[in-house]
Amino acid sequence: MSNKFIEDLSIRLAQRSKRQLIEGMISRTPHQVATEKAVAALQVYPLLLLLLAHDYPTKVWILDKGEKPSSAAILSPRVRRKRWHSTCIGVDDCEGLTDVVDSYVAMVVSWKTLLVMRHEFAHVVTTFFSPATRRKIERLYVDARAHATFTEPLAGESLGEYIACAMSYYFFPDLREELLAVDPALYNAVDEILGQAELVSQRIGQLDMGRVATPEPELNLAR
Ligand SMILES: [Zn+2]
Numbered sequence: 001m002s003n004k005f006i007e008d009l010s011i012r013l014a015q016r017s018k019r020q021l022i023e024g025m026i027s028r029t030p031h032q033v034a035t036e037k038a039v040a041a042l043q044v045y046p047l048l049l050l051l052l053a054h055d056y057p058t059k060v061w062i063l064d065k066g067e068k069p070s071s072a073a074i075l076s077p078r079v080r081r082k083r084w085h086s087t088c089i090g091v092d093d094c095e096g097l098t099d100v101v102d103s104y105v106a107m108v109v110s111w112k113t114l115l116v117m118r119h120e121f122a123h124v125v126t127t128f129f130s131p132a133t134r135r136k137i138e139r140l141y142v143d144a145r146a147h148a149t150f151t152e153p154l155a156g157e158s159l160g161e162y163i164a165c166a167m168s169y170y171f172f173p174d175l176r177e178e179l180l181a182v183d184p185a186l187y188n189a190v191d192e193i194l195g196q197a198e199l200v201s202q203r204i205g206q207l208d209m210g211r212v213a214t215p216e217p218e219l220n221l222a223r
Pocket residue numbers: 119120123160161164
């Protein structure tokens with residue numbers, strides 16, 4: 001990864017913290033407890049991925065208990081009518097959903113569990129996968145289908161669910177172990193994706209801090 005690329009990302013970050021990036025994506029929250037749950041859920045993701053998601057932009061709509069996903073104002077009529085998975089479930093049968101709407105990624109999720117929040121954000125993250133990474137996951141998915149090696153039925157529904165389930169499992173020690181046991185190749189792929197994103201994040205963070213520590217010298221203008 002070139003220094004120029006890292007430098008550009010660091011300028012784009014502009015000293016924002018993970019919390020600021022996450023809060024900046026939330027377009028609606030029912031209350032502060034839900035906001036804090038979202039921050040706790042998403043801050044496990046590397047800074048780079050939060051930055052890319054924030055700037056894409058991504059809009060997060062947090063549902064309160066009893067609210068239906070279709071009530072989220074960030075969804076388009078097309079997404080509200082859409083059907084998902086082999087069972088053709090509708091928008092209100094989901095605990096959360098993520099889709100590209102016009103010029104942004106819309107993520108609608110209840111604040112009930114960290115797992116569901118992390119799962120939906122994994123769908124956001126896959127939007128930024130390189131074609132090479134996408135092809136690699138596709139190969140693993142074909143393999144997993146051939147051997148029916150899925151952590152749960154949802155993971156077998158589509159390529160998107162396959163990687164989103166794996167990525168969200170990765171953040172919980174017990175589920176991570178399960179993923180490693182069921183599909184070690186996918187585990188390694190997720191480990192590599194998040195590991196590389198973390199390394200880039202550290203380099204961006206170092207440059208960003210460097211800018212704070214050593215401010216630009218003032219220009220000595222001729223009178
Ligand atoms: Zn999903």
